[in-house]
Amino acid sequence: MKTWVRASMLGLALLLGAQVAQAVDVVDERGVTVSLPQPPQRIVSLLPSLTEGVCALGACNRLIGVDRYSNSPAQVRALPQLGGGIDPNVEAVVALKPDVVLLAKSSRVTQRLETLGLKVIVLEPKSHADVRRVLGALDQVLGTHEAPAVWRVIDAAVSAAAQSLPASARGLRVYFEVNTGPYAAGDSSFIGETLARLGVKNIVPASLGPFPKLNPEFVVRANPDLIMVSVRSAMGLEQRPGWGSIRAVREGRVCRFDAEQTDVVVRPGPRMDEAARLMAQCLTDKGR
Known part of the structure; x- marks a missing residue:
C-alpha cells in the first residue's frame, strides 16, 4: 500500500476517533440518559440558573x-425570548432548531419537545450541592472542562x-421574605443554606419546608433582628398588623433588595457568591 494511502486512511481513522470521542452522554434529573453526537453548538435554555451556568x-x-x-x-437579553420556563412557546423553540434544550423538572413541555424530535436535558438546582452538580453536568454536556475551577471560585467567595x-x-x-403572602425562605432552602454559611440564624425552621407560606403572625411572634426582602414585597411592610412591634421594623433593620439584586439572591446558580456578598453587606450595614 502506498505511503500516501496509508497516511490518508490513518488520518481518517484519527478523525473518526476524535468524532466518537466528542459524543456526549449525560444522565439528567429524570434519570434519563441523553445522547448527543457532539457538544451542542445551538442551545436553548429555559431556566435562568441554567442560562447563567452555561455562560x-x-x-x-x-x-x-x-x-x-x-x-x-x-448579552443574553438580546436573544429571542421563548416564554416562561414552565410553559414556553414550543413552536418558537422548535423553529430555532436547537441541538439541545435545557429546562427545569417542573416544565410542562419536556415530553412534547421530545416527541417533536428535540434533545432535552432536565436540570434544576435547588441547593448549594445542586449548583455544583448542575455545573458539572453542564460542563459534561458542553465539553468545557471549566466546572471545577468555576466552583472553587464561587465557594471561596461565599466563604470570604x-x-x-x-x-x-x-x-x-x-x-x-421571597414574596408577598408572605412566602419565606426556610432553613432548608438554598437561601437558608447561604444564611447558615454567613453565621446567622433563620427564624423559619427546616421543618416548614424550603419556601413555606407563613401566617404573618408567625413573623411577629418570632420577632427577627433583621429582615431581608425585595423592594416590591416590602411595600406596606410596616403597616402589616402587628409588624410595627417587630424589632427589625422598629429599629429600621430591613434590607430592601432592588429588582436586579433580588434576581441574584433568589436564584440557585453560579451567582450564589454574589448573593452571599449582598446578604453580607446587608448584615454589615443593618446588623450593628
Missing part, C-alpha cells in the same frame, strides 16, 4: 434562545463573604 462555563455564545426571565449576563462580617452581625435572627 459561567464560557459557552454563552452557544445560546440561541432563552426564557423570559433569563437576564444575566447582559462570611469572613467579612463583623462580630456584631453573627448570630442575628433573620427573616428572608
Whole structure:
C-alpha cells in the first residue's frame, strides 16, 4: 500500500476517533440518559440558573434562545425570548432548531419537545450541592472542562463573604421574605443554606419546608433582628398588623433588595457568591 494511502486512511481513522470521542452522554434529573453526537453548538435554555451556568462555563455564545426571565449576563437579553420556563412557546423553540434544550423538572413541555424530535436535558438546582452538580453536568454536556475551577471560585467567595462580617452581625435572627403572602425562605432552602454559611440564624425552621407560606403572625411572634426582602414585597411592610412591634421594623433593620439584586439572591446558580456578598453587606450595614 502506498505511503500516501496509508497516511490518508490513518488520518481518517484519527478523525473518526476524535468524532466518537466528542459524543456526549449525560444522565439528567429524570434519570434519563441523553445522547448527543457532539457538544451542542445551538442551545436553548429555559431556566435562568441554567442560562447563567452555561455562560459561567464560557459557552454563552452557544445560546440561541432563552426564557423570559433569563437576564444575566447582559448579552443574553438580546436573544429571542421563548416564554416562561414552565410553559414556553414550543413552536418558537422548535423553529430555532436547537441541538439541545435545557429546562427545569417542573416544565410542562419536556415530553412534547421530545416527541417533536428535540434533545432535552432536565436540570434544576435547588441547593448549594445542586449548583455544583448542575455545573458539572453542564460542563459534561458542553465539553468545557471549566466546572471545577468555576466552583472553587464561587465557594471561596461565599466563604470570604462570611469572613467579612463583623462580630456584631453573627448570630442575628433573620427573616428572608421571597414574596408577598408572605412566602419565606426556610432553613432548608438554598437561601437558608447561604444564611447558615454567613453565621446567622433563620427564624423559619427546616421543618416548614424550603419556601413555606407563613401566617404573618408567625413573623411577629418570632420577632427577627433583621429582615431581608425585595423592594416590591416590602411595600406596606410596616403597616402589616402587628409588624410595627417587630424589632427589625422598629429599629429600621430591613434590607430592601432592588429588582436586579433580588434576581441574584433568589436564584440557585453560579451567582450564589454574589448573593452571599449582598446578604453580607446587608448584615454589615443593618446588623450593628
